[in-house]
Each structure stands twice: as structure tokens, then as C-alpha cells.
Amino acid sequence: MKQNLLQFISGGQIFDYKTKMMVQVSNRIFYWAVLGFIVLFSLIMVFYAWTELKLVVLNYISGFLVKVHYGEYVLWTNLNGSKITALFYQKSPLIQASVQQALDALWRKAQVSLFFGGAVYLLITLLFSRFFIKLGEKYTKDQFVSGTRLASSPKETIKSVNESQRGASEIKLLNRLPMPKYSEKQGMLFHGTTGAGKTQAMMMLLE
Structure with a gap:
């Protein structure tokens, strides 16, 4: 009330x-x-x-x-x-x-x-x-001032990484999404529900 x-x-x-x-x-x-x-x-x-x-x-x-x-x-x-x-x-x-x-x-x-x-x-x-x-x-309308955008598709993620200052690393997540260069030396967080493929993605990185 x-x-x-x-x-x-x-x-x-x-x-x-x-x-x-x-x-x-x-x-x-x-x-x-x-x-x-x-x-x-x-x-x-x-x-x-x-x-x-x-x-x-x-x-x-x-x-x-x-x-x-x-x-x-x-x-x-x-x-x-x-x-x-x-x-x-x-x-x-x-x-x-x-x-x-x-x-x-x-x-x-x-x-x-x-x-x-x-x-x-x-x-x-x-x-x-x-x-x-x-x-x-x-x-x-909402205006983007600064910060990080959340990609809406894998294609947008690939384009953003390729156009970044560091460029794309040779390492790819799920053999598809390139990581930012040298980011493999930093800490990483995998988030997802059970069965989303977190373990497989980690195994691919280790390989």
C-alpha cells in the first residue's frame, strides 16, 4: 500500500x-x-x-x-x-x-x-x-558517451575486435570469435548456463 x-x-x-x-x-x-x-x-x-x-x-x-x-x-x-x-x-x-x-x-x-x-x-x-x-x-534518445558496448551478434564482435587498436589475436573462442591481441595473458571470465559450452571453450583455449 x-x-x-x-x-x-x-x-x-x-x-x-x-x-x-x-x-x-x-x-x-x-x-x-x-x-x-x-x-x-x-x-x-x-x-x-x-x-x-x-x-x-x-x-x-x-x-x-x-x-x-x-x-x-x-x-x-x-x-x-x-x-x-x-x-x-x-x-x-x-x-x-x-x-x-x-x-x-x-x-x-x-x-x-x-x-x-x-x-x-x-x-x-x-x-x-x-x-x-x-x-x-x-x-x-539515449546517446553513447563512453564505455563498452555489448555486441548483439558474433559478426559485430568480430568487426569490433578487428577494428580495435590492439587488433585481433590468433586465438579464437569456439574457433570463431577472435580475442583482442594479448588479452590471453589477462584474467578471463566465462559466464553461461549449464550446457552452454563453457568447459569446451576453456579446453579450446588450453589446446
């Missing part, structure tokens, strides 16, 4: 830690996701609807200048030298009609930019997600 209680507490602490880490990572990803999408959408709009944006922004600026009694402030100077003031910008029917058309076009282009921006951003998100998964997989 006591052991089960300790395991329950340990499991709860591990679950709490992993939950907090997941929430922390999710918050960071969500923050950068929103910020990245806003930046991407803004860049697309600037390149795709620069003319419309300029007309609309100048309309708001001229309206503000007229309200604060700076209607004579020059907003635009044409190539022929003629100047457009804030008051003229607000009062000109032609300019206001162009502004209205720009607003309509801006709304349509915003929808298109939103669609393409969302598609591009979704692709980028998938790529980053795969990158994070690969990165996590890399650092969660």
Missing part, C-alpha cells in the same frame, strides 16, 4: 511537471504564431495593396489635419508642381471617389492576402512543428 502511494505521488508530480511544460511551450508558440501571422499579413498587404493603402492613409491624415485646423497643410506635390492640401483632399469629389474605390479594393485584397497568408503560415507552422519534433527526438 505504501509503495502504491509513493508511485501515485511520483506519477502525479511527473504529470504536473509535464503539463506545466506543455502549457509554457504552447503559450510561447501561440505568442510567436500570432505575431508572425500579423507580420506576414502586413507584408503581403504592403506589397499587394500599396496604392490603396496610401490613398486611405492620406484620407485619414487629411481628415485629422482639417479637424485640428491645419487644412492648408500640403499633403502631396505633383510632378508639375501643383500641391494638394489636406482641405482639398477632403473636399475634392474625385479624390473622395478614389478613396472609396480604394477602400472597396482594400477589403477585397485583404481577404485575398488573408487567404494566401494563412496558407503560407500554415505551411511554415508545419515545417517548424516537424523541426521541433525532430529536435526533441534527437535530445530524448
Whole structure:
């Protein structure tokens, strides 16, 4: 009962830690996701609807200048030298009609930019997600630092001995597995169940 209680507490602490880490990572990803999408959408709009944006922004600026009694402030100077003031910008029917058309076009282009921006951003998100998964997989796998590996097959043992610094000895265990050179002068341990062939291997070495 006591052991089960300790395991329950340990499991709860591990679950709490992993939950907090997941929430922390999710918050960071969500923050950068929103910020990245806003930046991407803004860049697309600037390149795709620069003319419309300029007309609309100048309309708001001229309206503000007229309200604060700076209607004579020059907003635009044409190539022929003629100047457009804030008051003229607000009062000109032609300019206001162009502004209205720009607003309509801006709304349509915003929808298109939103669609393409969302598609591009979704692709980028998938790529980053795969990158994070690969990165996590890399650092969660067991890594061999130093020490001795346990061979999984006789072929792997033979290859390891042959590629070692000392090389392989002429003496072979069971007439198959080469010993590291000069290791026959060291102590040896034979481990195995009854009938595994320990005695036969020792007799072969003595021969």
C-alpha cells in the first residue's frame, strides 16, 4: 500500500511537471504564431495593396489635419508642381471617389492576402512543428558517451575486435570469435548456463 502511494505521488508530480511544460511551450508558440501571422499579413498587404493603402492613409491624415485646423497643410506635390492640401483632399469629389474605390479594393485584397497568408503560415507552422519534433527526438534518445558496448551478434564482435587498436589475436573462442591481441595473458571470465559450452571453450583455449 505504501509503495502504491509513493508511485501515485511520483506519477502525479511527473504529470504536473509535464503539463506545466506543455502549457509554457504552447503559450510561447501561440505568442510567436500570432505575431508572425500579423507580420506576414502586413507584408503581403504592403506589397499587394500599396496604392490603396496610401490613398486611405492620406484620407485619414487629411481628415485629422482639417479637424485640428491645419487644412492648408500640403499633403502631396505633383510632378508639375501643383500641391494638394489636406482641405482639398477632403473636399475634392474625385479624390473622395478614389478613396472609396480604394477602400472597396482594400477589403477585397485583404481577404485575398488573408487567404494566401494563412496558407503560407500554415505551411511554415508545419515545417517548424516537424523541426521541433525532430529536435526533441534527437535530445530524448539515449546517446553513447563512453564505455563498452555489448555486441548483439558474433559478426559485430568480430568487426569490433578487428577494428580495435590492439587488433585481433590468433586465438579464437569456439574457433570463431577472435580475442583482442594479448588479452590471453589477462584474467578471463566465462559466464553461461549449464550446457552452454563453457568447459569446451576453456579446453579450446588450453589446446
